Each structure stands twice: as C-alpha cells, then as structure tokens.
Amino acid sequence: MIALLLALLIAQPLLADSNLPPAYWSDRELPDPKQEAQAQALMNELRCLVCQGQSIADSDAELAGDMRDLVRRRISEGEKPAAVRAWLIQRYGSWISYRPTAEPAAWPLWLAPIGLLLVGALLIRRRIKLKARP
Amino acid sequence: MSRAVRFAPLILLAVLLAGLIWRLATPADTIVKSKLTGKPVPAFALPAMLNGKPALASSDLATGQPHLVNLFASWCVPCIGEAPVLGALERNGVKIDGIAVRDRPDDVMEFFARHGDPYERIGSDEQSEVQIALGSSGVPESFVVDGRGVVRYQHIGPIEPRDVPRILAKLEQAK
Numbered sequence: 001m002i003a004l005l006l007a008l009l010i011a012q013p014l015l016a017d018s019n020l021p022p023a024y025w026s027d028r029e030l031p032d033p034k035q036e037a038q039a040q041a042l043m044n045e046l047r048c049l050v051c052q053g054q055s056i057a058d059s060d061a062e063l064a065g066d067m068r069d070l071v072r073r074r075i076s077e078g079e080k081p082a083a084v085r086a087w088l089i090q091r092y093g094s095w096i097s098y099r100p101t102a103e104p105a106a107w108p109l110w111l112a113p114i115g116l117l118l119v120g121a122l123l124i125r126r127r128i129k130l131k132a133r134p
Numbered sequence: 135m136s137r138a139v140r141f142a143p144l145i146l147l148a149v150l151l152a153g154l155i156w157r158l159a160t161p162a163d164t165i166v167k168s169k170l171t172g173k174p175v176p177a178f179a180l181p182a183m184l185n186g187k188p189a190l191a192s193s194d195l196a197t198g199q200p201h202l203v204n205l206f207a208s209w210c211v212p213c214i215g216e217a218p219v220l221g222a223l224e225r226n227g228v229k230i231d232g233i234a235v236r237d238r239p240d241d242v243m244e245f246f247a248r249h250g251d252p253y254e255r256i257g258s259d260e261q262s263e264v265q266i267a268l269g270s271s272g273v274p275e276s277f278v279v280d281g282r283g284v285v286r287y288q289h290i291g292p293i294e295p296r297d298v299p300r301i302l303a304k305l306e307q308a309k
Contacts, residue, residue, distance in 0.1 A: 017209065019238060020236045049166055050271070063265075063271070066265075091269030092269050096166075
C-alpha cells in the first residue's frame with residue numbers, strides 16, 4: 001500500500017507541460033463585459049484538442065489556455081465570434097466546434113427528434129384505438 | 135402481447151451491449167488531422183529561438199525546395215525519441231525547420247546538447263499561435279511543405295525509423 005502511494009507520488013505524466021507561464025488572456029476576463037460574454041459563449045462551444053470531450057473553457061490543458069487567449073484577443077480586436085469559429089474550423093474541421101452544423105453527416109441528428117415524435121404519435125394512436133373498443 | 139414485442143427490450147439491450155463492447159475493444163480514433171494539407175502555409179513570422187540561429191517565417195518555406203517543418207519542445211518526451219531520426223534525415227540532406235512550442239532558449243540549448251540539433255531555422259512559438267494556425271494539436275508533429283509553400287503532408291507524433299521512407303517519398307513528391 002505504501003509502495004503504491006509512493007509510486008503514485010513519483011509518477012510523472014508522460015506528456016509534461018511546458019515551463020512557460022499561461023498566455024495572458026487564458027484565465028483573465030476581457031475588460032468589456034459584452035466582449036467577455038461573447039468570448040465565453042464561443043469558448044464553451046470549442047472542443048479542447050488535448051482533453052477531447054471538454055470545452056476549452058473547462059480544460060486545464062495548456063493548448064486550451066492558448067486557444068482561450070486566441071479567442072479573447074481576436075474578439076477584443078473586434079472580430080466576430082462566428083469568424084473566429086470559422087477560422088478554427090478551417091484548420092481542425094467541424095470537429096473543433098460543438099455546435100452541430102447543417103452538413104449531411106449531421107442530418108440524422110436534426111431528423112431524429114421529428115422521427116421519434118412521429119413514432120410516439122403512432123404508439124399513442126394505437127393505444128387510443130385499443131381502448132376505444134368496447 | 136406478441137412474442138416479438140415481448141423480446142424487443144432484450145434485443146435492444148443486446149444491441150446496446152454489443153455496441154459498447156465493440157467501442158471498448160476498438161476505441162475511436164482520437165487523432166485530429168490538420169485540414170491545411172493541400173493549402174498554403176498561413177502567413178507567420180516567428181522570432182528566433184536561439185542566438186546565431188535564423189528565425190522562421192512562412193516566406194522562408196516558399197524557396198523552391200521542399201522543407202520539413204517540425205514542431206517540437208524541450209519539455210516533450212516523445213521528441214527525445216524523434217531526435218536521432220531527425221538527425222539522420224538532416225545528414226541525408228533534408229532541410230528541417232523547427233517551431234519550438236512554448237519553450238525557453240536555455241531549455242532548448244540543453245535539449246540540443248543531449249539530443250542533437252538538426253534544424254536550419256528555429257522559430258519560437260511562445261503561445262502555440264502558429265501551432266494552432268497550422269491545425270496542429272500537439273508536439274511532436276511534422277509538416278512537409280513544398281517549394282511554393284503549400285502543405286503537402288502532416289505527420290502526427292514522433293517520426294520513427296519506420297516512417298522515414300514515407301517522409302522521404304513525400305519530400306520527393308513535393309519537389
């Protein structure tokens with residue numbers, strides 16, 4: 001048990017972080033609350049490349065911090081959030097954005113609720129019919 | 135209730151379990167490829183990392199000759215394994231340019247003293263800015279850039295000896 005604890009203490013992550021401090025805007029709010037809100041909304045919808053499954057707003061990875069810095073800097077320079085998102089999609093594909101697109105690959109996602117509603121309606125109709133019988 | 139309907143939940147469960155077991159046995163691919171392959175390198179100009187070693191800008195890549203652009207860091211463990219392979223490529227006449235991600239000159243010098251320096255130019259990418267602009271998601275990563283500055287190939291992870299023929303072929307195609 002003690003050996004295991006020691007081993008856990010000594011163990012280092014394989015992909016260590018750099019020795020440089022975090023980027024300036026990575027954990028600092030923009031002075032303009034409207035711009036900060038725009039940046040927050042966008043950062044919550046961008047996927048972290050390191051901790052895949054987390055947004056860059058939630059991730060502690062350094063690359064996520066650098067991406068937050070990039071998002072805040074560009075938005076403070078007056079760039080539209082949609083343009084920043086498009087710039088990142090150009091590099092990493094629509095994978096980087098959590099917001100579903102209208103691409104054919106995403107059609108099942110949009111159609112599923114309609115399909116499920118139809119199935120539900122059919123089921124209810126059948127039940128009502130069965131009950132109506134004396 | 136008909137027999138088919140009665141067994142439906144069980145069949146659903148079996149399908150769900152089969153799906154879960156399949157995904158556990160063969161995890162989904164987590165590699166994110168850059169979409170810039172086939173497109174020009176985005177314009178950038180990084181400051182020099184070391185004294186006496188030229189800096190790296192996108193204009194240095196469009197020189198009529200293919201380049202291998204290698205993103206590395208002194209704090210990156212797999213980069214140690216890649217270093218001798220890069221050294222061998224350099225001795226074979228491959229022009230290798232480095233982008234040092236989130237690094238300090240002292241640490242880079244120490245890394246070179248131990249593992250060798252195959253680079254012609256090294257740009258310092260302090261906030262992963264150029265890394266993100268290239269659509270790279272980690273270190274080490276390498277890009278084959280042709281003589282007109284167009285990205286031809288991306289290699290994710292360390293270049294291992296078995297990858298060398300493919301890298302050389304991609305560089306040959308990029309001529």
